[in-house]
Amino acid sequence: MFWKWLEDNFKYRRKCAIVFGRRRRNSVLEVSGSQKITQQQYRALLACIDYLEQHIGVYGLFVTGGSVTHVKRIFDKLKAGCPLLLDYLRSAHAPRECAMAFHQFLSLYQVQVLPQRCIDVVLGDVAGVPKRLIALDVLNLLHEEYDDTRLHFAKRYLQLMRRYTLYGYLRPTEVHAVITPYLVVPKIFRGPDLRTNMQSKSMTLLELFLLAQLLDDPSALSEQLQQACAAYWQSN
Numbered sequence: 001m002f003w004k005w006l007e008d009n010f011k012y013r014r015k016c017a018i019v020f021g022r023r024r025r026n027s028v029l030e031v032s033g034s035q036k037i038t039q040q041q042y043r044a045l046l047a048c049i050d051y052l053e054q055h056i057g058v059y060g061l062f063v064t065g066g067s068v069t070h071v072k073r074i075f076d077k078l079k080a081g082c083p084l085l086l087d088y089l090r091s092a093h094a095p096r097e098c099a100m101a102f103h104q105f106l107s108l109y110q111v112q113v114l115p116q117r118c119i120d121v122v123l124g125d126v127a128g129v130p131k132r133l134i135a136l137d138v139l140n141l142l143h144e145e146y147d148d149t150r151l152h153f154a155k156r157y158l159q160l161m162r163r164y165t166l167y168g169y170l171r172p173t174e175v176h177a178v179i180t181p182y183l184v185v186p187k188i189f190r191g192p193d194l195r196t197n198m199q200s201k202s203m204t205l206l207e208l209f210l211l212a213q214l215l216d217d218p219s220a221l222s223e224q225l226q227q228a229c230a231a232y233w234q235s236n
Contacts, residue, residue, distance in 0.1 A: 028149050033110035040081025042149055047086040048078070048102045049156050055095035056163045065100035074101035113157050113185065114138070115145035122204050133232055135207035136214075136225040143218055158212035161185070165209045 027036035029045075037045075055061070065071050074097055077085050089098055106113070118138045146154055185205060214221040 030112040051089045058095040062099045066096040070094045070097035078105045131204045131207045133228045155215045161209040162212040
């Protein structure tokens, strides 16, 4: 099983010529549902990320929603693709509400931050394979599967989660390592949420977040993946 996993996940992979059908390609971001993301909504989502990066240390971010009224107002502006959303967020000073509305929008529209093949790599995890090795492979595959707005949004989202993780809220030895990634990564993984299964996936997500800066340097990413793979082969 281990050798098949290596063969399936660490050989040269070409991007698929047909990606998820023509209907979904009409959406600016990849979605698993029927609703499409417009350019205006995409820019509004990026405005949310810009704002959340500036307020990453706010207590309760992605966990508590704050004012229900503000959450709904921000969500409606996201849905409408409001070009002045960032100005509104700055004037309203509502980081927790922004995080909750952002989460709700991604969930409702079923935005797929990672392409399906990246998700399949994580779901194909086998005992004994280092989480860092899996995370590096996912990031490397992301460059092959996504381009343009999809790749840019995945980078911004994962790097936002990296800032969130490095701020200190997520710790591998705490219960938040099991719970929090599922609050901030909506509907990426399917299947039964058994505690051991959740913990394994959460640790892979944490590695994915921590390594997200490598998305800006594909050469360094490829080099680290090759080194991690070679080291694991030698140790086994």
